Amino acid sequence: MAKKKNKKTKSKKKQVEYGLDSFSFEEYRNEYPEQEQQISFAQEQPGTRQSQRQNAAIEKRRTLLRDKGTEITPSNRIRLAGGLFVLLILMFALIIRMGYWQIVRADELKTMAIQMQKVDTEIEPARGVIYDSKMGTLAESVTEYELYAYTQYLYKTSDISLVEKARTLRQLVEITGLDDETIKNKLEGDENLVLIADGLTREQVEKAEELWEGKVMVKTKTARYYPNGAFAAQVLGGVNSDNVGRTGLELEYNSVLAGVKGRTVRTTDRDGNTLSGSKTKYYEPQDGKSIVTTIDSVIQHFVEEALDSGMKRIGAEAITCIVMNPKTGDVLAMATTPDYDPNNSSSPNTEAAKKKFEKMTPEEQTDYLSRMWTVRSISSIYEPGSTFKLIAAASALESGSADKKSTYNCKGYIHVGNYNLRCLGVHGKQSLKEAVGNSCNPALARVALDMGADTFYNYIDLFGFRDKTGIDLPGETNSIVKNPNGMGDVDLATTGYGQGIAVTPLQLLCAVNCFGNNGVLMQPKLVKKIIDKDGNVIEEKEDVAVRQVVSEDTAAKIADIMEYYVSDASGDRAYVPGYRVGGKTGTANLVDGGRTYSSKHTNTSFVAMAPMDDPQISMIVIVYRPTKIHYGNFTAGPIIAEIMEKSLQYLGVERKYSKAEKQALKHEKVKVPDVTGIKSTDAIRILKNYGLKYIIAPEPEDKTAAFMVLDQYPKAGKKVARGSSVYLYSE
Numbered sequence: 001m002a003k004k005k006n007k008k009t010k011s012k013k014k015q016v017e018y019g020l021d022s023f024s025f026e027e028y029r030n031e032y033p034e035q036e037q038q039i040s041f042a043q044e045q046p047g048t049r050q051s052q053r054q055n056a057a058i059e060k061r062r063t064l065l066r067d068k069g070t071e072i073t074p075s076n077r078i079r080l081a082g083g084l085f086v087l088l089i090l091m092f093a094l095i096i097r098m099g100y101w102q103i104v105r106a107d108e109l110k111t112m113a114i115q116m117q118k119v120d121t122e123i124e125p126a127r128g129v130i131y132d133s134k135m136g137t138l139a140e141s142v143t144e145y146e147l148y149a150y151t152q153y154l155y156k157t158s159d160i161s162l163v164e165k166a167r168t169l170r171q172l173v174e175i176t177g178l179d180d181e182t183i184k185n186k187l188e189g190d191e192n193l194v195l196i197a198d199g200l201t202r203e204q205v206e207k208a209e210e211l212w213e214g215k216v217m218v219k220t221k222t223a224r225y226y227p228n229g230a231f232a233a234q235v236l237g238g239v240n241s242d243n244v245g246r247t248g249l250e251l252e253y254n255s256v257l258a259g260v261k262g263r264t265v266r267t268t269d270r271d272g273n274t275l276s277g278s279k280t281k282y283y284e285p286q287d288g289k290s291i292v293t294t295i296d297s298v299i300q301h302f303v304e305e306a307l308d309s310g311m312k313r314i315g316a317e318a319i320t321c322i323v324m325n326p327k328t329g330d331v332l333a334m335a336t337t338p339d340y341d342p343n344n345s346s347s348p349n350t351e352a353a354k355k356k357f358e359k360m361t362p363e364e365q366t367d368y369l370s371r372m373w374t375v376r377s378i379s380s381i382y383e384p385g386s387t388f389k390l391i392a393a394a395s396a397l398e399s400g401s402a403d404k405k406s407t408y409n410c411k412g413y414i415h416v417g418n419y420n421l422r423c424l425g426v427h428g429k430q431s432l433k434e435a436v437g438n439s440c441n442p443a444l445a446r447v448a449l450d451m452g453a454d455t456f457y458n459y460i461d462l463f464g465f466r467d468k469t470g471i472d473l474p475g476e477t478n479s480i481v482k483n484p485n486g487m488g489d490v491d492l493a494t495t496g497y498g499q500g501i502a503v504t505p506l507q508l509l510c511a512v513n514c515f516g517n518n519g520v521l522m523q524p525k526l527v528k529k530i531i532d533k534d535g536n537v538i539e540e541k542e543d544v545a546v547r548q549v550v551s552e553d554t555a556a557k558i559a560d561i562m563e564y565y566v567s568d569a570s571g572d573r574a575y576v577p578g579y580r581v582g583g584k585t586g587t588a589n590l591v592d593g594g595r596t597y598s599s600k601h602t603n604t605s606f607v608a609m610a611p612m613d614d615p616q617i618s619m620i621v622i623v624y625r626p627t628k629i630h631y632g633n634f635t636a637g638p639i640i641a642e643i644m645e646k647s648l649q650y651l652g653v654e655r656k657y658s659k660a661e662k663q664a665l666k667h668e669k670v671k672v673p674d675v676t677g678i679k680s681t682d683a684i685r686i687l688k689n690y691g692l693k694y695i696i697a698p699e700p701e702d703k704t705a706a707f708m709v710l711d712q713y714p715k716a717g718k719k720v721a722r723g724s725s726v727y728l729y730s731e
Helices: 002-017 027-032 032-042 051-067 074-104 104-115 151-156 162-176 180-189 202-215 249-254 253-256 299-313 351-358 362-373 385-399 431-435 441-451 451-464 489-496 506-518 552-568 635-651 661-664 680-689
Strands: 118-123 137-150 195-201 216-225 245-247 263-268 281-283 292-293 318-324 330-337 405-410 413-416 419-423 428-432 520-522 527-531 537-540 544-549 580-592 597-610 617-624 669-671 693-697 711-713 718-721 725-729
Touching: 051 725, 074 104, 104 428, 137 151, 137 162, 137 202, 151 162, 151 180, 151 202, 162 180, 162 195, 162 202, 180 195, 195 216, 202 216, 202 428, 245 249, 245 253, 249 253, 299 318, 299 330, 299 635, 299 711, 318 506, 318 635, 362 617, 385 431, 385 441, 385 451, 385 489, 385 552, 385 580, 405 441, 413 441, 413 489, 419 441, 419 489, 428 431, 431 441, 431 552, 441 451, 441 489, 451 489, 451 597, 506 552, 506 597, 506 617, 506 635, 527 635, 552 597, 597 635, 617 635, 635 680, 680 693
Parallel strands: 693 725
Antiparallel strands: 118 263, 137 195, 137 216, 263 281, 292 527, 318 330, 318 617, 405 428, 413 419, 520 544, 527 537, 580 597, 597 617, 669 718, 711 725
């Protein structure tokens, strides 16, 4: 037993000696049979001269044992080949992808890179000015400045001390007028470039640039401003937040007024800093052209003043007025009350209206604003009532179905079809002139029936009632005129006195203007020329004669009927002593649901012209749904008289009193007009038209030299005897 144990110990010793600690010779022979001989030789002769060979064999054995796990087998070859194939596929895909980005999409990426590096800043052009006929400013653009700051350089950089930050904050508060908390929140925000303040003046932003130079940036913004507030609001219209015309002349002439935007293009890094060596491109904006309107601000003022007083006296839903030159088609004034201030177009213009507006539902407010912005003169239609009798009479005279000898019997009604069409009175036998003067419905119904539907319809067309007038304002609507093929006798008869037909106020006034222009229909216009910023005329708007509607003889006969109506018949409320005023009233009942005319709700109107021997001015006033007073002579007549008298005096039309007027005026007192703040020549002309004399104080050396009237005595509004003197003070 001891011998065996000793033998085993020797064997282990040999294993340790030859590095076979955990691997027996037997196991090695089984694993590597080809090495058996060398190992055996080494075992049998460990101390011979072949020790080097033995050592090599042992080393080789150890290497084989060490590399056993990395032996290249068929399965390893498959794995290596598969891995290499995958790498080749990935490399090929990468090459294809790089080719796609660098070749196929190269231009697109280049463009994107340029866009990312370039900052394109728009420069707003100055919007053109809107002038009145005397070059007074009605609408203009004012420049506002926006101040931006690069916060990381102005405030956020770590090397800026707390003292410097506090000073920067204090300076920004002083420049902008904002509180320090607001500015501090902006400077400490996440964005690098932030808007500090807008609506600044040029002086404010220049001070900021002087203090911080490239750490701040200034942008300009133009805002629309209407210096006269609500003056001519519906005509001028307004612009939206982008300074683009939204309504009125601002919309109609937007392409003329807007101009072309400019640009500043510069190349920047990711932080918005201009790259060194890059070039900044500047494209100068092209300012908009300006327009000179036909609006006479003095007459426009007369109109708006008269409408305001009329609203208080009448209590109407609205009142519309248009004043024109009948010979040229120029619109001298156009207004509707209630009005609004285009500087704040989302709110009514008066405190009383604002309180009512605030109590409305959102839907009611939207409807209210829509009506407030509407230019009723061209966008609303109404039944003209008896004012249309002038058109029926002119058509009958021109067609030959009536003449001076024609007579019409009124017994208070006329029976047409199954209806009795009634009159307000019983006028008996009357001529055409007397019938219009009496505003007799049966007589004018008979006039229309005598003409026939085709003839009357043809003249309605010639007077322009089937077409838009073509005025240079957006939103003009179409009239409603029945076709003669479907027009029965009742329809024809009622059209003769202005019911069953709906027109715009401007259509009716343009048609009546024919009688003051030798029978020629003129196209209305609001703009007479387009000019550049230096005042050079770019385009002149010529007067446009549409067509000859009636002969000069017919026009003169209707003009005579119009004058007769005001001086001797039912239109006396528009009478102005010393001026030959002509006109015609109209009262049209409104339809209350279905087809029934209401006796309570009416639209009343008055169309007028003066002086009838040489018409210089024409106008129409429409009172919608009057509540306190009814009938056109009493609602619109006084408004016509007020505007007519002031306008004719302003235009320098001399009063020509008849003997009866002179006798009546001997003891009459007149209100002294306000002539302060205007040229002496204009003041003197106005005083003369009021029948007043003047004295200049102090007496000038050059009595022909004009001056501005600084004061007057008696003061405006004081009643004095006609022929009294008014002192005009020049110093």
